[in-house]
Amino acid sequence: MYTRRKFLTTSAIAAAGLGLAACRDAAQAQAPKASARTAASGPLNTRAIPSTGEKIPVIGMGTSGSFQVGQSPAELDPLREVLKRFFAAGATLIDTAPTYGVAEDVMGVLLAEQGLTTKAWLATKLSGVNGREAGIAQFEDTLRRLKTDKVALLQIHNLGDLKVQMAVARELKAQGKVKYVGVTHYVERAQDELADVVQAEKPDFLQINYSVASRGAEKRVLPLARDLGVAVLINRAFEDGKLFAQVKDKPVPTALTEAGVTSWAQAFLKFALSHPAVTAVIPATGKPDRQTDNLRAGIGPDLTSAQRDALIAALA
Known part of the structure; x- marks a missing residue:
């Protein structure tokens, strides 16, 4: 299976050539400066x-790509x-996976050195394994890498070896090593x-x-989750950075800036959060x-229907 990690790694390489990071900076520069009001x-x-x-903050943090780094300062x-900024703002949810290169290792070290391990709401995955023993072994290695004895959420990554790994996740939940179990995917063609599942x-x-x-989840997945x-x-939510290239040199729609949205990143995150089925x-x-x-996208009201429509129109 062409995993999300492989997809994002490929995308990151392509993004470097296309200058998507610069597109984001340029797009954010076009947003009006926030006033005190x-x-x-x-x-x-x-x-x-x-x-x-249980309540969790609506802004979490992924680690694919961003925490796949070396050891240099x-x-x-x-x-x-x-x-530091993440936890200072009151955020706690961190999503990772054993197949994101060294991301779990890096996260484990950095959380431990700042005394943040017990404050983190850690979500990880059973990823790319087949069989009960392989799933358990991978999870135990994840705990070692994250320097913890339990995680909040264990997900079956991209539905791989679903029946077996779901049974493993529920077994670990019964043991108290996992609080919640879940399933994941990352492309619209897999949503049905x-x-x-x-x-x-x-x-x-x-x-x-x-x-x-990419609003395909509105058709069935999100309504079903709510029900x-x-x-x-x-x-x-950023389409791996591609959304920033689409709005380069465009201002954030007035309908959103009047509501306190000061960047395209905030607009895109608030769009996702404004669906009533979305948790974070x-x-x-x-x-x-x-x-x-x-993090600023997690403060204040959700987008109204009119503001969502304005954002959709801005990308048309």
């Missing part, structure tokens, strides 16, 4: 996990600041299959792609200033 302020919004009522110091398995969580440019009481994590979004970044910008 319009800037969003206050604590991060939280939403309840339907299966338990130039690579690790920005990530230390990313984590994901919906079938959610309907049959009724996991605590599902994770799926959803953005202003069944399944929490939803959103990946690829998990944008990945290794840059402190972008982390701060992402």
Whole structure:
């Protein structure tokens, strides 16, 4: 299977050639500066996990690509600041996977050195393995790499070896090593299959792609999750950076800036969060200033229907 990690790794290489990072910076530069009157302020919004009522902040953080780095200070110091800003804002949800290169190792070290391991709401995955013993072994290695004895959420990555790994995840949940179990995918063509799985398995969580440019999840996955009481994590809310290239040199729609949205990143994240089935979004970044910008999307009201329509029109 062409995994999300492989896809994002390929995308990252392509992005370097296309200058997508520069596109984001340029797009954000076009957004009006927040005034004291319009800037969003206050604590991060939280939403309840339907299966338990536990509340988690609506802005989380992914690690694919961003935490797949070497050991030099130039690579690790920005990530230390990313984590510092993340937790200082009240965020806790970190999503990773054993198949994201060294991401779990790097995250484990950086959380431990800052005394943040017990504060983190860690979500990881059973990924790319087949068989019960392989799943258990991978999970135990994940705990070692993350320097913890339990995680909040264990997901079956891209539905791989689903029946066996779901049984493993539930076994680990019964042992108290996992609090919630879930399933994931990252492309629209897999959403019907994901919906079938959610309907049959009724996991605590599902994770799926959803953005202003890819709204297929609205057809079945998101309504089903809401009906069944399944929490939803959103990946690829930026379309792996491609959305910033689409809005380069365009201003954020007035309908959004009047509501306090001061960047395209905030607009895209708020779009995903404005669907009533969504629990949290998990944008990945290794840059402190972008982390701060992402976190601001979790403050203040959701987008109205008119504001969502304005954002859709801006990308048409």
